[in-house]
Amino acid sequence: MLLDPRLRAQLERLALGVRGRVTAQWAGRHSSTRLGESLDFADYRPYQPGDDYRRIDHNLRARLGIVMVRQFEAEQELPLDIVVDLSGSMEMHDKATSARTLAAMVAYMGLASGDRVRLWAVPGDGVRTEIQGPAGRHLAAWPLLESWLESRPAGGGASLRPLGRRLAASGGAVVLVSDLLVEEWREVLDGLAPTAGGLVLHVLSRQELYPPLAGDLDLVDSETGTRLAVSMSEEAVRNYQKAVEDFALEASRRSRRAGLDYLLVEAGPDAAERALEGLARREVVR
Amino acid sequence: MRFLVPAALGLASLAGPLIVLYMLRSKRRPERVPSTMLWQEIGEPVSSAVPWRPLKLTWLLVLQLVVLALFVLSLARPFIAEATVLGPHTVFVIDTSGSMAMAGRFEQAQAAALDLAEDVSEANLASVVEAGPHPSVRIAFSSDPEAVAEAIRSLRPGGGAEDLSTALRLARGLAAPDRETSVVIFSDGGAAPLPEEPVVGATHLVFDDHASNLAISGFDAEPSTEGTIRVFVQVENHGADRRTVEVAIDIDGLPAGSTEITVDGLSAAQRVLPVPATPGSVVTARLVGADDALALDDRADLVVGGGADRGVAVVGAGSPFLTALLQSTPGVSIADADEADLLIVDGGPLPEIDRPTWLIRTETTPEGIDLVGLERNLAVTFARPGDPVLDGVDLSETVVAEAQHTETLTWLPLVSSGETPLVLLGEVNGHRVVYTTFDLTHSNLPVQVAFPILGANLLQWLGGGDAVSVSTEPAGTPIALLTPVGHRARVTLPSGDTQDVAPDAATFFDTDEPGVYRIDYVDAEGDVTSSDVAVRRFVPSESSGPSREIVGAPAPGASADEGFLIREWSPWIVAAALALMALEWWVGHQRPRFRRREVTA
Numbered sequence: 001m002l003l004d005p006r007l008r009a010q011l012e013r014l015a016l017g018v019r020g021r022v023t024a025q026w027a028g029r030h031s032s033t034r035l036g037e038s039l040d041f042a043d044y045r046p047y048q049p050g051d052d053y054r055r056i057d058h059n060l061r062a063r064l065g066i067v068m069v070r071q072f073e074a075e076q077e078l079p080l081d082i083v084v085d086l087s088g089s090m091e092m093h094d095k096a097t098s099a100r101t102l103a104a105m106v107a108y109m110g111l112a113s114g115d116r117v118r119l120w121a122v123p124g125d126g127v128r129t130e131i132q133g134p135a136g137r138h139l140a141a142w143p144l145l146e147s148w149l150e151s152r153p154a155g156g157g158a159s160l161r162p163l164g165r166r167l168a169a170s171g172g173a174v175v176l177v178s179d180l181l182v183e184e185w186r187e188v189l190d191g192l193a194p195t196a197g198g199l200v201l202h203v204l205s206r207q208e209l210y211p212p213l214a215g216d217l218d219l220v221d222s223e224t225g226t227r228l229a230v231s232m233s234e235e236a237v238r239n240y241q242k243a244v245e246d247f248a249l250e251a252s253r254r255s256r257r258a259g260l261d262y263l264l265v266e267a268g269p270d271a272a273e274r275a276l277e278g279l280a281r282r283e284v285v286r
Numbered sequence: 287m288r289f290l291v292p293a294a295l296g297l298a299s300l301a302g303p304l305i306v307l308y309m310l311r312s313k314r315r316p317e318r319v320p321s322t323m324l325w326q327e328i329g330e331p332v333s334s335a336v337p338w339r340p341l342k343l344t345w346l347l348v349l350q351l352v353v354l355a356l357f358v359l360s361l362a363r364p365f366i367a368e369a370t371v372l373g374p375h376t377v378f379v380i381d382t383s384g385s386m387a388m389a390g391r392f393e394q395a396q397a398a399a400l401d402l403a404e405d406v407s408e409a410n411l412a413s414v415v416e417a418g419p420h421p422s423v424r425i426a427f428s429s430d431p432e433a434v435a436e437a438i439r440s441l442r443p444g445g446g447a448e449d450l451s452t453a454l455r456l457a458r459g460l461a462a463p464d465r466e467t468s469v470v471i472f473s474d475g476g477a478a479p480l481p482e483e484p485v486v487g488a489t490h491l492v493f494d495d496h497a498s499n500l501a502i503s504g505f506d507a508e509p510s511t512e513g514t515i516r517v518f519v520q521v522e523n524h525g526a527d528r529r530t531v532e533v534a535i536d537i538d539g540l541p542a543g544s545t546e547i548t549v550d551g552l553s554a555a556q557r558v559l560p561v562p563a564t565p566g567s568v569v570t571a572r573l574v575g576a577d578d579a580l581a582l583d584d585r586a587d588l589v590v591g592g593g594a595d596r597g598v599a600v601v602g603a604g605s606p607f608l609t610a611l612l613q614s615t616p617g618v619s620i621a622d623a624d625e626a627d628l629l630i631v632d633g634g635p636l637p638e639i640d641r642p643t644w645l646i647r648t649e650t651t652p653e654g655i656d657l658v659g660l661e662r663n664l665a666v667t668f669a670r671p672g673d674p675v676l677d678g679v680d681l682s683e684t685v686v687a688e689a690q691h692t693e694t695l696t697w698l699p700l701v702s703s704g705e706t707p708l709v710l711l712g713e714v715n716g717h718r719v720v721y722t723t724f725d726l727t728h729s730n731l732p733v734q735v736a737f738p739i740l741g742a743n744l745l746q747w748l749g750g751g752d753a754v755s756v757s758t759e760p761a762g763t764p765i766a767l768l769t770p771v772g773h774r775a776r777v778t779l780p781s782g783d784t785q786d787v788a789p790d791a792a793t794f795f796d797t798d799e800p801g802v803y804r805i806d807y808v809d810a811e812g813d814v815t816s817s818d819v820a821v822r823r824f825v826p827s828e829s830s831g832p833s834r835e836i837v838g839a840p841a842p843g844a845s846a847d848e849g850f851l852i853r854e855w856s857p858w859i860v861a862a863a864l865a866l867m868a869l870e871w872w873v874g875h876q877r878p879r880f881r882r883r884e885v886t887a
Contacts, residue, residue, distance in 0.1 A: 088320075089320035089321045090320070092318070092319070092320045093320065095320070179320065179321075181320055181321035181323050181324075182323075183323070205320070208319075208320060208324075213317060215315060216311065216313075216314045216315070217314055217315055217316070217317045218314040218315065218316045218317065219317055219318075219319045219322050219325055220316055220317065220318045220319065220322075221319065221320075221321055221322040221323075222318055222319065222320050222321065223320075223321065224322075226322060227316075227322075228322040228325050228326060229314055230325055230328075236328055239327075239328035240324060240325060240328050243324045243325075243327040243328055244324055247324060
């Protein structure tokens with residue numbers, strides 16, 4: 001069970017904040033880029049044959065002598081694409097478990113809000129670079145989504161670039177749960193431009209934030225297997241921490257430029273609770 | 287600085303491998319990390335084709351080099367050789383005579399001895415002999431500097447004359463066969479002659495500071511014709527200048543008058559003063575404002591004699607000689623046998639001994655003396671030397687017509703003729719007893735000059751003679767105890783301290799301090815049943831502060847290194863090395879880890 005009942009009850013009262021309008025197929029609760037049948041007035045346009053007579057503004061016709069019809073905002077469902085990074089780097093230090101929980105947290109919140117939730121996972125299965133998971137728009141789909149998240153194995157090298165391109169012009173919101181430890185992370189963040197914004201949950205472990213290493217080491221990359229000789233001097237650790245700090249700052253900056261909220265989450269058993277607290281504080285969820 | 291094991295300094299070459307170890311690159315430990323992406327940005331040189339690197343001086347390396355240096359140094363055993371009089375075994379002979387109290391002599395000697403005692407160790411053992419009137423060994427063969435120092439600190443100068451001869455004999459007796467023994471004499475040299483000089487194996491550290499001194503060299507009391515007591519005071523000036531000093535007289539601790547005496551340099555002056563003292567009073571003369579170098583001789587005490595006589599009864603045949611003896615002995619009166627304090631049994635059966643008794647050839651001998659026969663025509667061939675009972679007694683002309691031939695293991699033969707004891711001293715039923723093995727009338731003793739003196743001394747020894755007169759002896763002279771059966775003696779010293787004496791002790795020796803000694807006899811219930819008083823006076827010859835240098839000579843076969851104390855530094859160096867190792871351990875393991883920076887975005 002990825003989410004305990006107490007957290008699920010809390011998530012049912014929350015919803016992911018959406019910045020822009022959505023472009024979707026089905027009616028929902030979010031403002032759409034299209035005009036529709038809601039109660040919110042949007043604009044006038046000249047009457048054209050076939051228009052619904054009930055939308056003719058008779059007051060305007062009486063004052064100006066022209067026949068105009070009223071247009072209203074459309075409300076559509078929010079397509080919510082949740083990408084969870086289960087690459088080799090996420091396998092270490094329990095980051096993958098935290099990433100699954102964080103993805104489940106966002107997915108549950110989306111389902112509870114009536115959003116169309118769709119799960120993605122990288123890396124793919126050897127043929128595809130990513131795997132599209134199940135989708136749903138009601139809490140009834142939660143067991144399926146949870147089961148899929150729990151069953152996805154972690155490991156292997158991954159590239160976020162193809163999925164980034166695929167979700168670049170999403171008409172909804174995109175949530176990326178990843179450690180961003182891929183060479184193309186800048187490109188992926190810069191390329192994302194979902195119309196309804198989204199969220200980057202940057203998952204790093206405590207060992208990555210504060211490396212407890214000493215002595216002369218041969219660091220082995222868990223994804224690529226490349227080796228890097230490092231002497232863990234005080235200066236080296238200090239420089240590394242500065243690099244991590246710069247990494248997080250730049251990721252935050254690039255995320256916001258792409259219209260995405262950003263939250264650095266330290267992996268751990270209570271990652272979901274801490275992330276929810278951070279998101280609430282930033283009013284990303286309400 | 288010199289080294290006992292200089293070859294150990296070669297171990298300093300171990301610094302080379304230590305430095306090489308620091309220059310060698312260690313084999314890198316593989317460590318799997320999620321990604322090396324961020325590590326590539328730290329700008330640290332991370333690989334090299336050569337297995338060494340330039341030496342980087344770190345605190346750890348410096349500490350390790352220093353620790354290595356200290357250990358090498360300690361193995362080389364550096365030392366400094368200090369001149370000392372200490373040998374493998376050194377006997378400290380410390381003079382505690384009255385003259386050592388002059389002008390800080392004793393304090394200087396004590397300080398010098400304490401200074402030397404600091405160097406006492408397993409390699410330099412020490413013994414301490416007190417050279418006072420009664421030399422004694424205070425500590426022997428000690429390797430504990432604190433114990434030796436404590437023995438030295440316990441010494442005090444008294445009012446007696448030093449007995450350096452006995453002290454040196456004691457020091458010689460402490461010579462150990464496996465250790466070279468040397469003697470260091472801390473003394474002013476005094477005036478007492480030594481049996482041999484130069485003293486072999488001895489070094490004399492002379493403490494002979496001198497200063498002007500006034501002393502009460504004579505103090506006595508006698509009844510005046512008016513029935514009062516007159517005291518005689520003599521003040522001696524050991525300085526060159528004429529001095530005037532006030533002499534205060536106290537009776538039983540209360541002021542009773544004073545007089546001024548002017549004394550020319552290096553001479554003496556006397557005064558006779560009437561004092562309202564009664565028999566038994568303690569009279570004290572004090573020099574007021576003497577401001578001299580020796581305070582111990584600025585005071586003298588006496589106890590006024592006189593008073594009730596002791597009763598002595600003669601039982602048995604008796605003789606005019608005994609009657610004359612009792613009539614001529616001061617403090618003694620003839621009494622009935624029932625009331626007498628002392629008993630003289632002249633022949634006849636042996637009575638029950640219930641008081642001090644002089645037995646003169648009784649029919650049976652007392653317990654401890656076996657009668658084996660009779661001897662005739664005897665001349666005195668042995669008189670126990672130095673015994674106070676024989677003080678002033680010349681028995682060389684004494685002959686005995688017939689005496690009992692006795693044997694004893696427990697009685698002390700005082701006078702003998704060959705194997706036949708003539709006068710024996712002993713104790714029966716807790717009472718002192720004199721046993722004379724011959725009838726006085728069967729000898730020429732009663733007509734000898736020695737008889738009244740011997741008789742008076744025997745009666746005094748028995749506790750009956752000179753009943754209330756108090757002898758004033760030189761400081762250091764033992765006090766004879768007349769402890770009744772079932773009692774124990776408790777002595778109050780002039781300083782006010784009290785000492786309990788062992789129940790079977792017949793003599794109290796700790797009399798170096800001049801002044802009045804009060805001896806209380808305490809029964810089992812703790813009640814004081816009777817008391818005695820004794821006075822010990824400062825020995826006048828010590829007042830002048832005699833000094834001389836005692837010539838010493840090296841002991842035959844003394845080693846060449848004698849006179850040097852090897853003081854090693856290794857323990858301190860090892861301690862410093864261990865402290866540095868602890869610091870190194872702390873630097874290497876316990877230092878706080880790198881400071882964390884909170885990463886936030």
